[in-house]
Amino acid sequence: MSSSSHLSLQQLGWRPFFQQQINLDEYDTCLFCRVVEQHRSKIVVESDQGQFDIRPSNNADPICVGDWLLINKTTKIIERSLERQSVFQRKSPGSKVDTQLIAANIDHLIIVSSLNQDFNLSRIERYIAVAKDAMVDPIVVLTKADLCENNEEVTNKIHQVQDLDAMMVTLAVNALAYSDLEQLTPYCKLGQTIAFVGSSGVGKSTIVNTLLQTESMKTGSIREDDDKGRHTTTHRALKSLPQGGLLMDTPGIRELQLTECETGVNETFSEIVALAKQCRFSDCSHQTEPGCAVQRSLANGELDPRRFNNFQKLIKEQAFNSATLAERKEKDRNFGKLINAVQNESRLRKKASNDIVVKFQIHF
Known part of the structure; x- marks a missing residue:
């Protein structure tokens, strides 16, 4: 700004x-x-x-x-x-046991994925779960439409994304064409804040530059060997849009691990949650138990195995990370209590020592 x-x-x-x-x-x-x-x-x-x-x-x-x-x-x-209206966070990358804040008070989360080799439905579902957990409507933008060989390929991938959530807005764009990005205008109005998430090199910074009609963020070319861009955004920043809203670009997020995101995951895979309620056993693991509605739906071809496997993966991941963070917080609390106890004991000993000195001086 x-x-x-x-x-x-x-x-x-x-x-x-x-x-x-x-x-x-x-x-x-x-x-x-x-x-x-x-x-x-x-x-x-x-x-x-x-x-x-x-x-x-x-x-x-x-x-x-x-x-x-x-x-x-x-x-x-x-x-x-001030209290946040919405907040996006993730488990810190690597082995560090902590939560990392990404962005606060966002109105629309725009999930960017390219239509080349980066296209990955499971990754998109991961971002959708984060958005829903923050009670923010996700919008999926598929970039590099101009590089696809034919319109049928673009249409097919749009339908694949829309099958994840029929109510979710899904757009295919050429990130360099402002006329394509005008489809985002309803979400860029005065007082609104939009944020972009997605893997490195999918075109987030290109969209930012095109919407702002400036070179506010550096962008890199596409590496020919794997279709991934050289993403050069190094910090998070809010930018003022000509339409009156605010736009945030974030550094590429290659590792978005979920924490305390069970609500978002369940909403993203609501049809699987509904099926699970029909299982014979309330604690059904949806593997080999008799009367499992999920396995029956998989066998009938009504439920996509990829989607079910990703649901299980994300549920286990957020549960493990949440438990790990809770354990870390408990250890920190116990360590803090130990430090306070040691300090209190030290103060008491010092006071007792001073009292002895005073009594000794009075005696003599």
Whole structure:
């Protein structure tokens, strides 16, 4: 966002949900700021008074792009963050046991997948589960339509995605053609915030540049050996759209592990959940048990084996990651109690020692 012209709070996405969280004193002493950029050592915030940098303290609550913060007008120190209307998070990549925030207060999550070798229904389902868990409607955009050999290939893949959720908007576009991306206009209106997710190189930054009609994010060419782009976005940022809304681009997410996302997974695979309720046994694992409605549907060809296998994979993954995170939190709590106990014991010993010294001095 440009600091040369100030955006109104409405343009930044301010709405009654956030306004209702403010008390009278805060109206006088605080700026209402939205986090528009996040870097390693600082965040950039925007208010109706302009844009400036903030370096959060080490003990501050986790902050992500899209958050609303109350910042003291005089000291420019963060007073507090407001409750989020929606938040996207994932298990931190690698072996680290933690949750990583991705974006907050998003209205529409646009899932980008290319129509080349990157096209993967199971990956799309993963993103849909994250969107539904955050109570945000997903929109699937299939890129590189101009590189497909024929329209039949494009139509077939659109139908495959729509079969995942008949009510979900699915678009096929040439990311370089602004006329194609005008299909996204209804989701880019004043006060609305859209976010993009998808693997590296599928065209997210190209869509950003085309919608903004600028080279705001660098993009790389396609590697010929595997059809994957050289994605060069290095930080998350909100950008002001000509249509009045805000747009967020995120670095490529190659590893999106689910945590505490059971509701989103169940909603994404609602037909399997409905079938499971028809099984003879309430604890049916849907493998070899008699009277299993899921296995019967698989045998009849009514349920896609790929979809069922992905459902089981995502349910197990989110359950394992959630349990691991809960175990880590419990260990941290116990360790904190141990530290407090040691510190209290140390203070008591020091006090007892001081009391002995005082008594000794009085005696002599």
